[in-house]
Amino acid sequence: MTDSKTDKSTVSSPAASSGSEPGGDIAANLAAVHARIAAAAADVGRAADEVTLIAVSKIQPDDRVDAALAAGHRVYGENRVQEAMQRWTDRRALYPDLRLHLIGPLQTNKVRDAVALFDRIESVDRPKLARALAKAIAEDGRAVDCLIQVNTGEEPQKAGVLPKDLEELVRVCRDECGLNLVGLMCIPPVEQQPAPHFAFLGELADRYGLPVRSMGMSGDFETAIRQGATHVRVGTGVFGHREYD
Ligand SMILES: *Cc1c(COP(=O)(O)O)cnc(C)c1O
Numbered sequence: 131m132t133d134s135k136t137d138k139s140t141v142s143s144p145a146a147s148s149g150s151e152p153g154g155d156i157a158a159n160l161a162a163v164h165a166r167i168a169a170a171a172a173d174v175g176r177a178a179d180e181v182t183l184i185a186v187s188k189i190q191p192d193d194r195v196d197a198a199l200a201a202g203h204r205v206y207g208e209n210r211v212q213e214a215m216q217r218w219t220d221r222r223a224l225y226p227d228l229r230l231h232l233i234g235p236l237q238t239n240k241v242r243d244a245v246a247l248f249d250r251i252e253s254v255d256r257p258k259l260a261r262a263l264a265k266a267i268a269e270d271g272r273a274v275d276c277l278i279q280v281n282t283g284e285e286p287q288k289a290g291v292l293p294k295d296l297e298e299l300v301r302v303c304r305d306e307c308g309l310n311l312v313g314l315m316c317i318p319p320v321e322q323q324p325a326p327h328f329a330f331l332g333e334l335a336d337r338y339g340l341p342v343r344s345m346g347m348s349g350d351f352e353t354a355i356r357q358g359a360t361h362v363r364v365g366t367g368v369f370g371h372r373e374y375d
Contacts, residue, residue: 141232156197159368160185163351167362181355184344186365189372192217195251198368199225207252207363209234210246218247233315233363234346235289238262245270252277252315252344255291257302264307273311275345276303282327282333283319292314293334300338313360314341324350328357 139239160183170179186207187195195217198221200293208214214230223229230246238259244251245266254260254276280300289297303309314335318327326347328345335343343345346354355362365371 156194156369157201159370160198160201160203160272163364163367166352167355170355173352174356177353181359182361183368184233184297184361185368186233186347186363186364187217187369188213188365189374190365190369191373194369195221196307197307203368205229205231207233207365208248208274211236211240212245215243215247223246231344231361231363241266242270245272245274248274250275250277250312253289254299254303254309254311255279255281255289257299260303260307264309269310273310273313277313277315277342278311279315279317280331281318282330283322287321288317288319293330296334296338311340313340314323314338315344317347318345318350325353325357328354328359332358357366 136260140282148230163183167181167183169282171178171181182205184207185198185203188207188209200223206229208230209232211232214232215318217231229250230248231250231252232244233252236251236253236259241259241262245263251263251274254263255278263276264313266267279290280296281292282290285294300311303311314331316327316331318324331345332343342360343358344363345359346362348364351359351362351364
């Protein structure tokens, strides 16, 4: 198995090939990431279209997002409900085939807003949130599906359900709440090799018959694809570096 360090040394980073603008040529970045997805999938005998690229647009300026939309990209990830509403409420009406994924922690008091905007919530991590989502989805009537975020590294500061509590949360989501639970998501600890975490998430997803595995970011998405990722969440690799205030 090849690790992510090898990936980086053999394939140039799309963000690194930027032109003079911050973020460079977004269409070219998208094409480069798609090529890397296809190559990683081919390494393990998978088809490129088995992997969906979620372009993570959090913090990025609107012009970069509009460039990605103009290039035809339609699947985006955001990690904050308020920020996503500002960016996407109007744009959503212009792009009927848009797919918005919430990939950040969700407070129960933001659940209604989240359900009104997002197509998929990737960060379900506790029964209370599952129940609030089920209620909001029933009231809103939109088809919103869900992933459970698993804290595979059992890091105290990180969101996600602990692996030992996953079985009960799956039960609550499916049987008690009737959520459309489609998969699992994880963010491995930054200081560890990601591959074992991705493999573990795949085992857990298999155990519960969940087809969607959202794993891999700019630094490790090829590793994630080799470990069965169906969705990769790439921010800086598509849009360039995020400029925080
Ligand atoms: C920001 C973020 C990403 C994207 O990170 P990059 O390193 O910019 O690709 C992916 N997943 C989650 C949950 C994030 O918050």
